[in-house]
Amino acid sequence: xxxxxxxxxxxxxxxxxxxxxxxxxxxxxxxxxxxxxxxxxxxxxxxxxxxxxxxxxxxxxxxxxxxxxxxxxxxxxxxxxxxxxxxxxxxxxxxxxxxxxxxxxxxxxxxxxxxxxxxxxxxxxxxxxxxxxxxxxxxxxxxxxxxxxxxxxxxxxxxxxxxxxxxxxxxxxxxxxxxxxxxxxxxxxxxxxxxxxxxxxxxxxxxxxxxxxxxxxxxxxxxxxxxxxxxxxxxxxxxxxxxxxxxxxxxxxxxxxxxxxxxxxxxxxxxxxxxxxxxxxxxxxxxxxxxxxxxxxxxxxxxxxxxxxxxxxxxxxxxxxxxxxxxxxxxxxxxxxxxxxxxxxxxxxxxxxxxxxxxxxxxxxxxxxxxxxxxxxxxxxxxxxxxxxxxxxxxxxxxxxxxxxxxxxxxxxxxxxxxxxxxxxxxxxxxxxxxxxxxxxxxxxxxxxxxxxxxxxxxxxxxxxxxxxxxxxxxxxxxxxxxxxxxxxxxxxxxxxxxxxxxxxxxxxxxxxxxxxxxxxxxxxxxxxxxxxxxxxxxxxxxxxxxxxxx
Numbered sequence: 001x002x003x004x005x006x007x008x009x010x011x012x013x014x015x016x017x018x019x020x021x022x023x024x025x026x027x028x029x030x031x032x033x034x035x036x037x038x039x040x041x042x043x044x045x046x047x048x049x050x051x052x053x054x055x056x057x058x059x060x061x062x063x064x065x066x067x068x069x070x071x072x073x074x075x076x077x078x079x080x081x082x083x084x085x086x087x088x089x090x091x092x093x094x095x096x097x098x099x100x101x102x103x104x105x106x107x108x109x110x111x112x113x114x115x116x117x118x119x120x121x122x123x124x125x126x127x128x129x130x131x132x133x134x135x136x137x138x139x140x141x142x143x144x145x146x147x148x149x150x151x152x153x154x155x156x157x158x159x160x161x162x163x164x165x166x167x168x169x170x171x172x173x174x175x176x177x178x179x180x181x182x183x184x185x186x187x188x189x190x191x192x193x194x195x196x197x198x199x200x201x202x203x204x205x206x207x208x209x210x211x212x213x214x215x216x217x218x219x220x221x222x223x224x225x226x227x228x229x230x231x232x233x234x235x236x237x238x239x240x241x242x243x244x245x246x247x248x249x250x251x252x253x254x255x256x257x258x259x260x261x262x263x264x265x266x267x268x269x270x271x272x273x274x275x276x277x278x279x280x281x282x283x284x285x286x287x288x289x290x291x292x293x294x295x296x297x298x299x300x301x302x303x304x305x306x307x308x309x310x311x312x313x314x315x316x317x318x319x320x321x322x323x324x325x326x327x328x329x330x331x332x333x334x335x336x337x338x339x340x341x342x343x344x345x346x347x348x349x350x351x352x353x354x355x356x357x358x359x360x361x362x363x364x365x366x367x368x369x370x371x372x373x374x375x376x377x378x379x380x381x382x383x384x385x386x387x388x389x390x391x392x393x394x395x396x397x398x399x400x401x402x403x404x405x406x407x408x409x410x411x412x413x414x415x416x417x418x419x420x421x422x423x424x425x426x427x428x429x430x431x432x433x434x435x436x437x438x439x440x441x442x443x444x445x446x447x448x449x450x451x452x453x454x455x456x457x458x459x460x461x462x463x464x465x466x467x468x469x470x471x472x473x474x475x476x477x478x479x480x481x482x483x484x485x486x487x488x489x490x491x492x493x494x495x496x497x498x499x500x501x502x503x504x505x506x507x508x509x510x511x512x513x514x515x516x517x518x519x520x521x522x523x524x525x526x527x528x529x530x531x532x533x534x535x536x537x538x539x540x541x542x543x544x545x546x547x548x549x550x551x
Contacts, residue, residue: 017551018051018268018272019055020551021269021272021273021548022048022051022052022268022272022549023545023548024276024544024545024546024547024548024549024551025044025047025048025275025276025279025545025548025549026048026545027541027542027544027548028044028276028279028541028543028545028546028549029044029045029048029279029545030541031539031541031542031545032044032279032282032283035395035396035399035535035538036279036283036393036395036396037282037395040279041279043275043278044275044278044279046166047272047274047275048275050167051268051271051272053115054115054167054169054264054268055268057112057115058108058109058111058112059261059264060107060108060141061103061105061108061143062141062142062143062169062170062257062261062264063116063143063145063167063168063169063170064144064145064169064170064171064254064258065147065164065165065168065170065171065172066081066144066145066172066174067147067161067165067171067174067189068173068174068175068176069149069175069182069184069185070149070151070152071176071179072176072179072205072206073176073205073241073242074146074147074174076205076241077172077174077205077239077241077247077250078100078102078144078146079241080239080241080244080247081254082102082124082144098118098119098122098160099116099118099145099146099147099160099164100124100145101113101116101118101123101124101145102126102144102146103124103125103126103143104126104139104140104141104143104144105141105142106125109125109143113143116143116164117163118145126139138251138255138259139251139254139255139258141261142254142255145168147160147161147164148161149161150184151184165193166271168267169199169264169267170199170201170254170257170258170263171196171199171201172201172202172203172250172254173185173190173200173202173203174203175202175203175204175205175222176205176206177205177207177209180204180218180222180225181221181225186225191229191230193231194230194231195230195270195274196267196274197230197231198266198270199257199270200231200234201234201235201237201250201254202222202226202231202234202235202236202237203236203246203250204218204219204236204237204238204239205239207238207245207246208242208243208245219236219238222236223236235253237249237250273549273550276550279542279546280546280550281393282393282394282396283392283393283395283542283546284392284393285391285543286391286392287543288388288392288536288539288540289388291384291388291529291532292387292388295380295383295384295387296524296529298383299377299384299529300521302373302376302380303377303523303524304516304520305376306373306374306376306377307415307419307520308419309419309513309516309517309520312424313509313512314509316505316512317505320501320508321501321502377408377411378408381404381405381408381528382401382404384528384532385400385403385404385405385532388400388532388536389401396535396539396542399535400535400539403532403535404528404531406531407527407528408528411523411527414526414527415523418516419519422515422516422519424508424511424512424515424516436493439493440493443485443487443489443490443493444490445486446485446486447482447483447487447490448486449482450479450480450482450483450484450485450486451479451483453479453483454479454480454483457470457479
């Protein structure tokens with residue numbers, strides 16, 4: 001097993017909680033993409049990437065970065081800690097664009113230095129510069145970095161400092177007695193790193209240039225500034241790199257922190273926690289519930305009304321009355337009903353496959369939604385989004401509102417297609433209608449037969465022919481009963497059928513309304529409800545991920 005894999009295994013083993021937090025932050029980042037501000041999401045994603053990369057690298061080395069302004073004595077401090085003249089001291093540095101690294105313990109460090117993007121020519125392995133037996137055992141595992149000046153006029157210097165400050169395990173800030181209150185370092189670096197106080201040291205260099213009676217007050221002043229930056233409790237050491245004053249104490253502090261092998265983990269935990277807190281502030285802490293059924297029903301009703309469901313249901317009832325009445329009315333007068341237009345066919349509904357192919361229509365003729373109906377739909381969509389996003393962060397609330405309206409432009413076409421595709425149950429007449437038609441024809445034929453019989457009898461009487469025997473029932477001639485009964489019973493039967501037709505029309509209207517609203521509800525769910533629920537699910541994943549990251 002390589003030293004890289006061994007280091008990764010040891011660091012991950014010691015950082016099981018960190019691994020869970022990192023996974024939680026990654027989950028929150030993925031759920032927040034496209035919903036929270038891109039800058040915040042990119043920052044958190046960068047933390048996940050950097051922390052993941054650091055976890056895979058050597059756990060036996062701790063990266064200690066020395067940073068400061070021009071003239072603060074960074075390089076002198078770096079040389080004093082290494083005991084070698086590695087970094088050039090002066091106004092001009094031979095490698096001002098690059099960081100210099102000194103490594104104690106080479107095994108497993110190359111991969112880490114490659115990740116830090118330190119060129120090989122700017123790496124020094126401390127042990128190889130000394131005779132055998134003189135290795136510095138206390139500093140074993142330290143990767144000491146001398147960063148460029150953070151206030152340099154060279155843009156490349158700023159970028160290099162910003163990059164390494166984000167990934168170093170431990171930060172040592174070197175301040176100058178004349179510029180320790182400079183806003184450039186406090187506003188740009190120290191204050192934003194308030195959550196990293198546990199992996200930070202501050203040293204006040206050139207203390208030998210300060211009168212002894214003023215030294216303590218100056219150190220107290222530095223502490224006050226750090227408290228204002230949110231870094232209360234950060235150790236402040238007074239040193240003079242030139243005269244080695246305070247260097248042993250600084251070295252001891254570095255060795256003590258490196259020895260416990262927790263600095264890298266502490267830095268990563270601070271990064272993860274800081275990024276998670278930033279996302280948590282934007283996310284909010286509300287616990288989303290299920291979509292309120294009353295609000296969903298109100299939305300479905302508004303969309304059904306805008307889609308013309310009441311118009312179609314009314315057409316179904318009228319068409320049923322027309323068709324069933326035509327089938328059960330007095331057969332000799334049904335031609336009159338054929339002159340009346342079918343309401344469903346006027347809406348280009350229930351045409352059947354052949355009818356649609358003949359007309360070539362892809363849309364129905366249901367009246368378009370009125371401005372009032374469209375406004376009602378918009379209000380219901382907005383009310384639904386506002387209710388489910390109550391208590392969420394502004395960015396998430398906006399994401400939910402955006403999701404609820406993104407596909408509303410497709411609503412008209414989808415609703416029209418849903419109406420046209422819904423089976424309204426109009427393809428068949430009621431079974432009893434056929435029986436009624438048979439009975440009516442039997443009555444008509446009976447009446448006709450009675451009329452013909454009576455006509456025959458009248459003709460025979462007119463011709464003075466002998467009257468035949470005519471059967472009677474209850475004293476009434478059978479032909480008379482056949483004629484009168486056929487007509488009267490046919491009319492009464494037609495009246496009864498009108499009641500059955502009305503009941504059938506009402507029932508079919510209810511069935512059509514239920515089917516249409518189901519179809520409309522499917523469209524409503526696909527275009528509005530599902531996108532909103534997807535946002536709520538993403539919000540829940542983000543909250544759960546942040547809870548893990550902040551645990």
